[in-house]
Amino acid sequence: MRTRDECVAADQADVLAPLKAQFSLPPGVLYLDGNSLGAKPRAADARAQAVVGEQWGQGLIRSWNSAGWFDLPARLGAKLAPLLGVPGQEVVVTDSTSLNLFKVLAAALRLQGSRRVIVSERDNFPTDLYMIEGMMDFLDRGYELRLIDEQLSLADALDDRVAAVVLSHVNYRSGAMYDMAAVSAQAHAHGALIIWDLAHAAGAVPLALAADGADFAVGCTYKYLNGGPGSPAFLWVAPRHQNAFWQPLSGWWSHKRPFAMSDRYEPAEGIRRYLCGTQPITSLALVECGLDIAAQADMAEVRRKSLALGDLFIELVRTRCAAHPLTLITPQAHVRRGSHVSFRHPEGYAVMQALIARGVIGDYREPEVLRFGLTPLYLGYADVWDAVEILREVLDTRAWDQPAFRERAAVT
């Protein structure tokens, strides 16, 4: 696509284009940040009204049964499961990604007995590293966190002391994607278990957790799954591990008979064992609106379009912003790329603020990284064209070179 007209034509031929009408996006905005907070499904307003106005306001306590509140984690898990490539009864939507990582890491360490090394990646999303550190510090049992980076490859990090490998399938900053099957097999070859964080993958790339040999997976629903701000996360455990141990955040929702009010803990069978306490129902219920849209899309088509949008974005930046110091940090190879593309720019923070001021919403990540999420459900080729044109204008005119755009907000 060399012209805007060609992009418009591609949008007209796009089988996913009609889904955009199911989202509400503000006028004048090109939203390239669905990898941080997904756009709002139009159905979410009515759903919020139903949960707050009717289920809470009118149903009151009765809604735990009549509105199915108690079953929401499992019911939403079953809707999400096809996107992860696993059976419906193996997934729950609950708590946060950080907490779910704690649960599955605890389970993995217990399964692994005396192995004392956890492998992760220096460039992993920090909360994953912090949760690992928190657990190691709490257990105080000689665990070691080994971080792969430019100096240490995964192959070199793996040995028979490694209990678990914790990796993000798609890197939050660069958009680089691992080969799940190959890396899972590599971990297993050393007797290590593999935990995948799917925050930047679920809903954006086709997943086959079972076929690819994953042991555990967690991830969030507020990015490509469009579940709403901070909506509860998900958790999957391979059936072979589900009942093998008892995760330590063993609140009453994970009890075999939660309403028997027994004074002794007895874990539920299956994935319900990974629940903990009472869930934030309003936020949780809204997750369904996003899942209902995702269910209408063919994931192979989503992936094809995501890569096409990414190719277009990269090519347009290369050709139309060539005069500016933008460095692509996202792999160009399709098998190595998720659904966002990132560039470094020495004035990255200010450039992003100038873009946002012009309605092109991406985000900024330390250090110097401009990050653009490409969300096939509501973004088109002409949108990408227009966004790059505005980027070009911001750079050509040095529109970013203002004190107001350099001033850091609390949340970047």
Next chain:
Amino acid sequence: MRTRDECVAADQADVLAPLKAQFSLPPGVLYLDGNSLGAKPRAADARAQAVVGEQWGQGLIRSWNSAGWFDLPARLGAKLAPLLGVPGQEVVVTDSTSLNLFKVLAAALRLQGSRRVIVSERDNFPTDLYMIEGMMDFLDRGYELRLIDEQLSLADALDDRVAAVVLSHVNYRSGAMYDMAAVSAQAHAHGALIIWDLAHAAGAVPLALAADGADFAVGCTYKYLNGGPGSPAFLWVAPRHQNAFWQPLSGWWSHKRPFAMSDRYEPAEGIRRYLCGTQPITSLALVECGLDIAAQADMAEVRRKSLALGDLFIELVRTRCAAHPLTLITPQAHVRRGSHVSFRHPEGYAVMQALIARGVIGDYREPEVLRFGLTPLYLGYADVWDAVEILREVLDTRAWDQPAFRERAAVT
């Protein structure tokens, strides 16, 4: 109050009565279950619409700053703090009560070094016991859970091996309330730390955590604080302990510089150290509607009315339902009672279903317990009169004696 007219007159003289107009209650319902799920503030619909429609739909990712999403745990904590008798900067609203208990118990155990006993109560709300069990099992370091009950008093359970005492200030089933100052002092006399679960106390009874010598407190916002179904819980840590350790659920929201994306964890100073991951913003934001109503009420007046409603309920049941096998299990002494009253009845489950079918909503707890929450912000004396009249009618006519009322729902 011997007649309904006297109850009506008491309602007319009630200084809290005008607050009822700020809640939305369904017609034909007498709601005596605000101790399980508080009623909906009228403001909650507009707030939900604002968060979903405007902040998410229009503001999108920008709302983390512009709508103050990131600061919500601390901002709501500051609004809640006066109800707990502590300064505003010492409280956060976040995660669930179960998770918050895990955080503070981990902190307490760490502070206590080699002490290996945790004291709680057999009749505590089960999730507290399950979380303690989960932590002991995970640490696998010889911890012992010692449960006080009819055979073992707190005095007998305490010795110099006790690290922490975990008690509910108001018992979820019986409504019995501990003397916080006396019990805290009793624990401290043995060198133990005291953790209070305030789920059935916050917003219902005046609290003075600092003056009463508490070390840690957790509790939920969806009961007497009217925060909405499953709304996030709260957590308080005495300033003397706040920076003394690092709690294990150390997600990025608890990091000193969460957006620096450092690969090493460094805990924030103060109560922010007790946060973990991204919060469910829609559910969290709704908590403010309930807190805003609570802020308008004098807690001494709330307590006075709560006890008067309880006295009335107990006296009316005693006099008007005398022919039936109802056994009061709630202490009658004011200093020993929270804000709900409970009776055992051999057919408790069916009786409660029959009451609910007639619009008197209380709830049932194993074994055989009818539980009635008395919420001064939206319940009046005539409501109590009418509820007991319907209870009397259900019992006199054996209306509960139907198969449909005996059939157990998923959530009881």
